[in-house]
Amino acid sequence: MKNKILFILATIFALQIEAAPYFSAQRTEQPIPMIRQILRKVPTINKVRQEFGLEPVISLGIGQPHIPMNNRVIENLISTLEDYLKLPPEEQAAFTGYTLSAGTEKTRNSIRDLFNASYPKVSFEAEEVMVANGAAGAMSNALHSFVEQGTKVAAIAPYFGAYQNQIDVCQGSLIPCVRKPGDSPAQALKNNLDETIKVFIWNDPNNPLGNKATREELEDVATVLRKYPNLIIIHDEVYRDLIHARKEPALLDIAPDLLDRSIVIRSISKDIAGAPGLRAGMAATKMVAKTPSGMEKPVIELMANYQLQDIASISIITQELLCLAIHDYLSGYSDEWSNHAIEEYTNNAKKLSEGLEKIGLKIYSKANSAFYVCVDCSNLIGKKIPDRVDFPGLHTRIGSDTIRDDIDIAYYLLWSVGVATVPLQGFGLDPNEATGLRLSCAVTEKQIDEALKRIELALEKLF
Numbered sequence: 001m002k003n004k005i006l007f008i009l010a011t012i013f014a015l016q017i018e019a020a021p022y023f024s025a026q027r028t029e030q031p032i033p034m035i036r037q038i039l040r041k042v043p044t045i046n047k048v049r050q051e052f053g054l055e056p057v058i059s060l061g062i063g064q065p066h067i068p069m070n071n072r073v074i075e076n077l078i079s080t081l082e083d084y085l086k087l088p089p090e091e092q093a094a095f096t097g098y099t100l101s102a103g104t105e106k107t108r109n110s111i112r113d114l115f116n117a118s119y120p121k122v123s124f125e126a127e128e129v130m131v132a133n134g135a136a137g138a139m140s141n142a143l144h145s146f147v148e149q150g151t152k153v154a155a156i157a158p159y160f161g162a163y164q165n166q167i168d169v170c171q172g173s174l175i176p177c178v179r180k181p182g183d184s185p186a187q188a189l190k191n192n193l194d195e196t197i198k199v200f201i202w203n204d205p206n207n208p209l210g211n212k213a214t215r216e217e218l219e220d221v222a223t224v225l226r227k228y229p230n231l232i233i234i235h236d237e238v239y240r241d242l243i244h245a246r247k248e249p250a251l252l253d254i255a256p257d258l259l260d261r262s263i264v265i266r267s268i269s270k271d272i273a274g275a276p277g278l279r280a281g282m283a284a285t286k287m288v289a290k291t292p293s294g295m296e297k298p299v300i301e302l303m304a305n306y307q308l309q310d311i312a313s314i315s316i317i318t319q320e321l322l323c324l325a326i327h328d329y330l331s332g333y334s335d336e337w338s339n340h341a342i343e344e345y346t347n348n349a350k351k352l353s354e355g356l357e358k359i360g361l362k363i364y365s366k367a368n369s370a371f372y373v374c375v376d377c378s379n380l381i382g383k384k385i386p387d388r389v390d391f392p393g394l395h396t397r398i399g400s401d402t403i404r405d406d407i408d409i410a411y412y413l414l415w416s417v418g419v420a421t422v423p424l425q426g427f428g429l430d431p432n433e434a435t436g437l438r439l440s441c442a443v444t445e446k447q448i449d450e451a452l453k454r455i456e457l458a459l460e461k462l463f
Helices: 002-019 034-051 071-085 089-095 105-118 134-146 162-169 185-190 215-225 256-261 299-310 316-331 335-358 394-398 406-417 445-461
Strands: 129-133 152-157 173-178 197-203 232-236 262-267 280-285 288-290 296-298 372-376 436-440
Touching: 034 406, 071 089, 071 316, 105 129, 105 262, 105 280, 105 316, 129 134, 129 299, 129 316, 134 162, 134 197, 134 232, 134 262, 134 280, 134 299, 152 162, 152 185, 162 173, 173 185, 185 215, 232 256, 256 262, 280 299, 280 316, 288 299, 296 299, 335 372, 335 445, 394 406, 406 436, 406 445
Parallel strands: 152 173, 152 197, 197 232, 232 262
Antiparallel strands: 129 280, 262 280, 288 296, 372 436
């Protein structure tokens, strides 16, 4: 009977395939990033928790600021729009019309001012910067400008999981420079870089680790990079100003000689406005590259041209918000907001780290920037999952009655006690070696306290 049912199901599936003669492009089947896989489960699990009379999931999974964006920026936007309503009709139409793909003159001037203030040892012109659809859009523009079939791109692992999909879409290959316990970033590069690698992504402050490279580490990284003069460097610095101590420099502060082969990416999502939904990314580069036709062009022009072919341009409202946020940031008007954000994330990281250590988990490295903590859960591998913590038949929901890897740990915490975290497999580590979780500190202190209680309960139930 079982074989007959399987045969019927296979026949139905085959008929469905025959009835759908259209085939999508390969890029539509890119794997969903681990962060999103976890988040997509939350509504389902919340529904089940509600049926059991349990509190909702506490999400420590996504880097979503819990502090509202600087209200002064919104107030200034309202004022700008009120001024817009006073304009003659033809000027109103011009204001809301198409913009150049790289951004309006006002936008590019604002971005130039921000980058020049942030990196005092280098200098950019307005023609060397652009606005993008978030930092992810800026990264996509940069990668599509240089990466094609077979191009090798390196990044120090663990790295932000989206890099893999973006490089896959370009048909390139991502080479993980795995930073083993005790290794410095420079050592990870020495062990993995070679002349065949075209692009290197330097993510600092680091997501998922939540830490910032020290001056000494930056000097060592620069020394390694100088040995590969043809290597393009993409500086992913979206957490640049969420450094808790606000003392450590950027790579270009240490090694301004790397500027002529660097692309720098920032956003206002985390450290300047705290609103990732604005999708206000920025890129700056002085690079010039030779195109396949043999012409030499500024790389920012190539990136803007790719953006033009892809999404045309960025919303004028987003650009206005970007300009207003940068103005307040550079003028010091947002200091109170940013100081409050940094203080809260610093305290949250400390509280979460200390709490996790108290319940027997080891912190990968001290968080001193951004709002993440990474924890080593290797001591949980091999432990048995109970049949019930809050739900009966719990181990069947996980797919195993034994903890096999960090994915099992993440799903165990999510299903059993309603705490969302992200396994480090989602950040470029070998599935056979990844035994950790990334936890976001961008939640309230009360939520951290409750999450720690729930995690402790879940760990106590393992045997």
